[in-house]
Amino acid sequence: MTATLTPPKPITSGKDPRFAPTLYAHVGQDQSWTLAYYRQHGGYQAVTRAFAIGNDAVIDEVKKSGLRGRGGAGFATGLKWSFMPLNDGKPHYIICNADESEPGSFKDRYLLSEDPHQLIEGMIIAAFAMRASVGYIYIRGEYVHAAERIWAAIHEARDAGLLGQNILGSGFDFQIHLHRGAGAYICGEETALMNSLEGLRANPRLKPPFPAAAGLYGLPTTINNVETFCAATQILKFGPDWHAGMGTEKSKGMKLFQISGPVARPGVYELPLGTTFRELIFDWAGGPLEEIKAVIPGGSSCPMLPYDDKTLDTPMDYEAIAAAGSMLGTGGVTLIPKADCIVNATWNMVRFYAHESCGKCTPCREGISSWMVRMYEKQVRGHGQPGDVQLILDMSENIGGRSFCALADACLGPVLSSIKLFREEYDALANTQTPLYGPRKRWKEA
Amino acid sequence: MKVTIDGVQVELPAGTSAIDAVFHAGQDVPFFCAHSYLSPVGACRMCLIESGSPRKNPDGSFVMEGEGDAATPKIFWFPKPMASCTMQATEGMHIRTAATSDVVAKAQAGMMEFTLLNHPLDCPTCDKGGACELQDRAFEYGYGASRFGFDRRHADKHYPLSDFVILDQERCIHCKRCVRYFEEVPGQEVLDFIERGGHTFIDTEEGGLPTGFQGNITDICPVGALLDNVARFRGRNWEYDHTPTTCTLCPAGCSITADARNGRLERVVARENRDVNEAWICDAGRFGHVFASEARLTKPLIRVNGELVETGWDEAIAAIRAGLGGMNTADLALFLHADSTLEEGAALEALAALTGTNSVDHWPRYPAEVLSNATLNDIATADAVVVLGADLGAEAPIVELRVLEMLRGGILPPEYAHGTAIADLRLVERPARKPEKLAVIGSASRLSGNAGTFVEAANVDLLTLIRPDSEGARAALNLLNSAKNPVLILGADVLNGASAGAFATQLSDLVSRTGAKVMAIPAAANSRGLAHLNLVPRSGGQGYAAVNHTRAAFISRLDPVATGQRPSGFTIVHDTHLTATAQAADVVLPAVTNYEKRGTTVNVEGRLLPLQQAALNAGEAADLTRTLAALAEALGLRTRIRGLKSAQALLQTRLGVDVTDLPEAGAIRPLGPVYTAPTGQVHRPQLWTERMTLKPDSWKATWVDRIESLVENKWELPMAGSSLAGGDD
Amino acid sequence: MTYFADKQPLVADIFSRYPGSPQGRRSALMPLLREVQNAHGYVSEPQMTEIAALCGTTATEVRSVMSFYSTYHTVPTGKYHLQVCSTLMCSLAGSDELWDHLVETLDVQPGEVSPDGRFSVQKVECLGSCGTAPMMQIADEGYYENVTPSKCARILAALHADAPPTPDNLVPVTVNAEGRQTLANGEMVGASIGGLSPLTGGTA
Ligand SMILES: Cc1cc2nc3c(=O)[nH]c(=O)nc-3n(C[C@H](O)[C@H](O)[C@H](O)COP(=O)(O)O)c2cc1C
């Protein structure tokens, strides 16, 4: 019997001397996308280990690691994998959601183009755990460069016997195919993605049945984000305890945070969950270049938070951001400058959702795509009227929670939060048709 | 399973959707996208309700609320309203509709506002006005006023999807019923949404919707976006006289509603009949009614100086009497169309007995009448169907649709207090089809394209199946042999050769070996019913094939001249139109169409179905029963059958059925032995006849133009209450 | 000749990625559209019909699916189809002005092709390059990131000379070769993946 040790203090800062980036450890290095480089740096060890410990043990480790989906919803990955039926005699599928289209998110793009084998390895591990024989990488159509790299990596892996029959002598067969999207944000929604893969219009499907019961081609399917699969590779490599040693109580591991907007060093930073906004914005991104009034914490769907000490000191994990009234989402942080009109900025986001509405359900197609977007245009173009803000709020109430999928609710994230935080800007436009922060020149030399 | 709706507890079978729970309990929610016979999709978001369920403790007991005996399971309510059409009701569930929940009432009013945002609200000029689900529901559940304040979406208001269906793109509320219909029912991917989001609209890229079953989308479109072009701008819904009756263009016997206005039949729509046509009819049945109101004969005609001239019934009777001279009444052959009613058939049988003629016949018919024992629901729920020598699209289109239903699983929606389930959660979008359950042997047809096994063969008979000499035929026989509930469908190519003896033994042999139920498609709408009356040539008499050899003939709604047989003797024609035979006749008596008849028809299943009389202007036209009474008078005979009542009484004694007492959906009743005789000619089924498509060319050229001009000139249909001569009400 | 008539190996390769069932066959729809679009810059009606036949569906379905996505075109596009990201992060970095500039200097509106056949323009949504905003993409060529006014001028000049510059793939990442991240102040902190110990087979 071993003595009980005091568990080590969890890692919640990228500056912690124990913290090492793993997902992005090789992103940015020359040739990092090749199989040779990947192997040289310890690649495909995790999958070997997975084969050795067996499929149920893989699921157990992923459960134990505390990994949660990195695509936005944060559902426990190990639990999700365990929903796949066992010995049902049917083919199983896994899908990598590489549709990354949430404004403000750009982490998967570099994982795909710079470290494709990390993803492929993660998918083999997941497929092995879930008894899947085929995996699809659904990559957004615009990621041409990344698609080429993935394509090449799949072929390298096939040639090396890492995909196909009897992988690495394990007796396990698995193949990956690349499927390119063509420009539709809704394809990131898992059931819409499956429709798109099946060559149909990408409208979301009814749930139930859930994908684990009837997904792609009506067969058991599990879909995960690129980062989730990559994290699985690292978990199998360094162990669930290592992973669970980072982050906060319910948000474990590392996360790829993205930061954009007027900061000195916009980009992607791999940090433990629980890192504060302040650390990300100042220590890593070098601080704002101008006065900021709002922070979008995790992609445009997440309600914006005020740029104040309370927000800055909020740890970036699922629970703390939820407690602050928003969501961790994809971890895509955007700063909104004080000098920009918030109504105009929100209009931009509403226009995005209006453009991306699939048109299936009434509140989204009519409420957002036809009406909400025009209410915003009306304000910004100087035709606002008293009562308009109240109307926007009332419409939002009639949209929120009434739509078929989460896209319509996502649009309300920026709408409701910006009204709550910056009501005076809205009122100025509605009542005096004059913005508090007028248009300004933004296109300039670096 | 107990479910409580607005405080009322009802008992429901497992699997019931929440929307059906609501209606079963006598409550109401508005809905646009749900449809009994289509997969639920949850698109319109109108059917919102609040729902909550009890939860169990880890020990299996319910989490309770309240003290002691008053304790009840605590209901955990969903935080937001849910679409009831896509939600399953579960044991102990509580549901609140707008009647008891302000949240639901507000949600529905808000949703209605969204639905109406881009809707043109041109109800005064919309054919759907007065029968529009949107109009009705907006009234019940809407805010009353829109706060939209922007220009509505503008799109094509007169976009022809085919000769028969016009799309008003502005009115579409994107419920997807029409798209789901094509995909799920006839299984044709011919109509879909284009673009996405607020720009989404409906279109086809096929150069027009295929004729067959397209018209059903005009029934199920909840708004006036998809409109019957034949009935376009012909009347307002409240001006129509709606007559529930039965289509007799083929032996399927679909339930329809005939809508007449100002004495014209303007529109035919499907009427639900869970046993026969569910909610669908074919395009012939829907659009092929134009003849009923065009160029009708309204008065008797007699030949004067070689010319047919209009006259009255008395004069016509006199002319018949004169024309037949002292001829023996037994020399007058009596022929009737096999879509005539049982009552008419009985009247003719009775008259034949009085005249003593052996030359009696009905047409079309086959030399043997095979009495099907398979029902249409049997077909839909079969696990294998073999179609032998039938082109169902021409012989009985709805049978084809029921076969297609079988291929996608044969799920018949359950029935509740409010009728057929509104949302059957077992129906799914883009259902998997099992073509391997269908084998088709015969000529290529629409259906053969859906069959897992298709054997193209020009000459087919039962032996093709009994002694298969091709791999396909063997597969078909195998299919019948290995299935639990197989159905064998026989069509014209087999039945034309069904000459008595051998055929019957072969068939009973096949049936006993395979356990298959049989559906033989009769030659005409009521051939099966009329076969139970002695309406075939008796020994020494002439059959219809020998009409040109009769000394004198009475011919009801048949047109032998058109097929090259010219009656040589004195000819009395009873018809709705001045057919080629009528033009050559000595006396022409005006007939009513089956839309204007009361009576009974027997469909392919042996189901007795009622015909009702639509209010059409047909002048002095009469049905066969009354016409035969007049003929009897001309012949100097006294017949007891002088109208519907006496004919029905006769049926009671002749066939042992009371046809005055049929349920609206009809009923299968045994009708006793059948009378058969050789036919002397082959029947080639043809669904669409020329008179049914009298106008397509003129629609193309002028009808669409006419609509354009009407609309451009802001023409409005006269509203109810205006005094138009000849109005029905 | 139809587009795919002489491309049987390509078609076979595409079909091999999906199950042999009718559903699987239908999955080839988007890849086939992509092939045609890459070759011609748009998909014509006869090609829609051809793809429909290949996938076992109808032209209606092909058009319906095509029109759902924003990167398929039914009308010809220019040799260089410029897609400008108009979403918030790019807009905060001046993409609206970039767009106006393009439309003005190239004298082309969305849906049109410039008279010399070179240019067409389209506003698109966030392309996942928000860290290097503003950005634009040339059809299937690749991304141009951090498109400042002077960079824009250089790109346009190169395109006018039919010598498109190599697309960017700026990787806004601060992990160094050692696997450690640098803070904004230049300080290298944390550990390196090299210092982590991978588990070996079977030891869970
Ligand atoms: C409108 C919408 C868009 C989405 N877009 C993406 C996306 O681009 N990438 C992604 O990984 N997940 C996206 N998601 C989340 C996915 O539906 C799904 O939850 C996720 O891929 C699951 O993977 P995970 O468990 O690994 O996070 C989106 C969800 C919605 C509702």
Ligand code: SF4
């Ligand atoms: S909310 Fe409705 S319209 Fe919007 S994307 Fe989802 S399903 Fe489509």
Ligand code: SF4
């Ligand atoms: S045309 Fe009618 S049935 Fe079809 S989607 Fe529109 S409203 Fe629904």
Ligand code: SF4
């Ligand atoms: S299937 Fe037959 S009975 Fe039914 S509508 Fe068509 S023609 Fe009439």
Ligand code: FES
């Ligand atoms: S969502 Fe349309 S009826 Fe339920």
Ligand code: FES
């Ligand atoms: S906002 Fe332009 S790339 Fe993300």
